[in-house]
């Protein structure tokens with residue numbers, strides 16, 4: 001047995017794709033497209049939906065009316081790909097969707113053709129979201145319904161304040177980089193930040209005010225991690 005991690009092929013490379021302000025083309029305006037649009041908008045993408053207006057479901061029509069997405073009122077045309085950084089196709093026409101897939105491959109645009117695994121550069125997964133926290137469950141094509149069951153089970157075990165705690169830690173890290181901006185400080189900064197996360201409870205992290213953060217940060221130079229109560233006393 002080697003001391004290094006064993007390789008288990010057959011998985012996916014799960015990443016947190018930074019699609020902010022990039023252009024996502026959604027082909028189709030039905031129920032599946034509605035879900036794809038929510039995922040893309042939650043990641044701050046610019047979204048264009050191409051589908052005849054008569055085919056839009058209530059949710060997609062709402063996104064169009066609210067101007068959350070740009071709508072092109074017709075069937076897909078190859079020129080729709082000209083400005084696309086990613087394509088999400090969810091239409092009830094297998095021939096048209098295979099054409100979308102082939103064109104995307106010619107143009108090297110990453111694409112997901114809903115429910116057609118061989119025509120996907122990436123799969124969607126079942127998503128839990130709580131503020132800055134995202135957890136995606138994938139069964140790698142084996143059982144999407146089970147992915148959703150596993151995701152709900154995981155979410156149940158998480159404290160309700162998890163997202164709020166993470167948000168506060170994000171603020172604290174930003175302030176820390178202002179207090180100790182130097183590159184050489186990196187290792188000390190990281191060790192101190194890890195120690196705060198390990199020694200403070202989630203409730204402490206949620207409760208932490210801006211004032212508490214400044215108080216806590218005054219202990220960074222001497223490299224101490226006092227408890228929240230101590231920060232408030234001093």
Ligand SMILES: C[C@@]1(CC(=O)O)C2=NC(=C\c3[nH]c(c(CCC(=O)O)c3CC(=O)O)Cc3[nH]c(c(CC(=O)O)c3CCC(=O)O)/C=C3\N/C(=C\2)[C@@H](CCC(=O)O)[C@]3(C)CC(=O)O)/[C@H]1CCC(=O)O
Pocket residue numbers: 035112113114115116117120122123124125126127137138139140141142143144145146147148151
């Ligand atoms: C996770 C989720 C995300 C999302 O789509 O947002 C998602 N499918 C969801 C639901 C769902 N999809 C289907 C059912 C019916 C029950 C069942 O089959 O289980 C249900 C359940 C329901 O509707 O509740 C039917 C289905 N799905 C695929 C095929 C084709 C095939 O398997 O060949 C067939 C038709 C099979 C047939 O004809 O029998 C394929 C894919 N579906 C994926 C993702 C990718 C793999 C993800 C993974 O393995 O983890 C992949 C490969 C490609 C992709 O589309 O990206 C979302 C749950 C979100 C949530 O609720 O949280």
Ligand SMILES: NC(=O)c1ccc[n+]([C@@H]2O[C@H](COP(=O)([O-])OP(=O)(O)OC[C@H]3O[C@@H](n4cnc5c(N)ncnc54)[C@H](O)[C@@H]3O)[C@@H](O)[C@H]2O)c1
Pocket residue numbers: 027028029030031032033050051052054055056057074075076090091092093096114115
């Ligand atoms: N809804 C589900 O839960 C589910 C489950 C399993 C599989 N699927 C599959 O996912 C795909 C989409 O499902 P849905 O429920 O969203 O379908 P839907 O029938 O609700 O919507 C289809 C959409 O595609 C649009 N469309 C059709 N041809 C088009 C074209 N050439 N260009 C642009 N738009 C076009 C229509 O206007 C409509 O908005 C289908 O292949 C379906 O079989 C869906």
